[in-house]
Amino acid sequence: MKKQFTALFAMLTIAIFSTAFAGGHNVDKLLMEVQIPENTIELPEGYVPTVMITGANRGIGFEFVKVYLARDYNVIATARSPGKADALNALAAENENLTVVQLDVTDFPRVDALAAELQGQPIDILINNAGISGDVRGQMFGNIDYDEFRKVLDVNVIAPTKIAESFYQNLLDSQLKKLVVVSSSEGSIAGISSPRTMVYRTSKAAVNMMYTNLAVQLKRKGITVAMVNPGLTDTDFVAGLPKKMLRPADVAAEDMARNIDNTWVENTGTFWNYDGRALPW
Ligand SMILES: NC(=O)c1ccc[n+]([C@@H]2O[C@H](COP(=O)([O-])OP(=O)(O)OC[C@H]3O[C@@H](n4cnc5c(N)ncnc54)[C@H](OP(=O)(O)O)[C@@H]3O)[C@@H](O)[C@H]2O)c1
Numbered sequence: 001m002k003k004q005f006t007a008l009f010a011m012l013t014i015a016i017f018s019t020a021f022a023g024g025h026n027v028d029k030l031l032m033e034v035q036i037p038e039n040t041i042e043l044p045e046g047y048v049p050t051v052m053i054t055g056a057n058r059g060i061g062f063e064f065v066k067v068y069l070a071r072d073y074n075v076i077a078t079a080r081s082p083g084k085a086d087a088l089n090a091l092a093a094e095n096e097n098l099t100v101v102q103l104d105v106t107d108f109p110r111v112d113a114l115a116a117e118l119q120g121q122p123i124d125i126l127i128n129n130a131g132i133s134g135d136v137r138g139q140m141f142g143n144i145d146y147d148e149f150r151k152v153l154d155v156n157v158i159a160p161t162k163i164a165e166s167f168y169q170n171l172l173d174s175q176l177k178k179l180v181v182v183s184s185s186e187g188s189i190a191g192i193s194s195p196r197t198m199v200y201r202t203s204k205a206a207v208n209m210m211y212t213n214l215a216v217q218l219k220r221k222g223i224t225v226a227m228v229n230p231g232l233t234d235t236d237f238v239a240g241l242p243k244k245m246l247r248p249a250d251v252a253a254e255d256m257a258r259n260i261d262n263t264w265v266e267n268t269g270t271f272w273n274y275d276g277r278a279l280p281w
Pocket residue numbers: 054055056057058059060061079080081103104105106129130131132133155182183184185229230231232233234235236237238
């Protein structure tokens with residue numbers, strides 16, 4: 001009986017996830033062209049840009065690490081539990097320009113301590129990738145799990161805001177000055193055609209609002225802001241979804257790195273879809 005219940009529950013969860021993330025979303029029809037200006041930033045001779053990526057031990061964050069190592073960047077990869085980040089540690093053993101540092105993005109004293117450790121270190125690209133979906137069972141009206149809601153907001157909205165503030169000087173000290181958050185098309189209000197994963201969606205819409213404000217405020221400092229959508233990607237985040245619905249994580253990271261390449265002062269604040277077009281708010 002218990003086994004049957006567990007199997008039923010597992011099926012139900014997959015069904016909720018599938019409905020949650022697949023189809024019924026209007027954004028595809030609403031994508032817009034993005035103007036991409038000429039790159040006018042010339043890096044000084046011998047300058048090696050640095051990228052910092054949060055949640056880099058697995059999934060999309062780990063693929064971002066590989067993308068920027070292949071470009072010979074210095075990579076600062078943060079992980080909540082570096083002791084368990086085997087794949088990342090193995091990569092660091094082979095690459096002297098990869099540094100693994102401990103960071104739970106919701107631990108503000110640790111965020112401040114890391115910013116102090118990295119004082120004077122330019123960060124050219126700061127990618128706020130760490131994110132959670134929250135338990136999908138507590139995300140429909142009438143059954144909202146408020147503890148879970150707060151947790152999702154902490155990780156997906158408040159942490160990327162705090163990290164932007166804490167590493168602001170590192171961005172200013174760099175050449176490229178790009179501030180990025182991995183958002184989601186699920187955060188597009190215009191794209192809503194059916195209610196689902198309300199908590200997660202709200203968190204991504206909220207971080208878009210915050211980062212759009214940052215784009216406007218920081219433009220005069222030469223800092224550019226990108227919100228990037230990987231599309232439905234094959235990671236633990238959507239475990240259980242049929243593989244044919246999912247994009248490979250390495251492809252998603254490459255696509256978003258291209259979006260970041262194409263982010264300049266003129267188009268700062270773009271909500272990039274992985275295919276190079278802009279998502280509607
Ligand atoms: N996969 C998709 O289809 C999809 C679609 C749209 C957007 N996204 C976004 O893409 C980003 C990456 O997702 P993913 O697919 O790579 O998910 P994932 O495989 O579940 O990886 C999530 C990463 O975030 C880290 N993380 C979670 N909470 C953290 C915290 N409090 N402090 C530090 N790190 C934390 C995890 O660390 P631990 O290993 O320690 O848990 C892990 O490294 C997320 O922002 C997600 O919203 C994903």
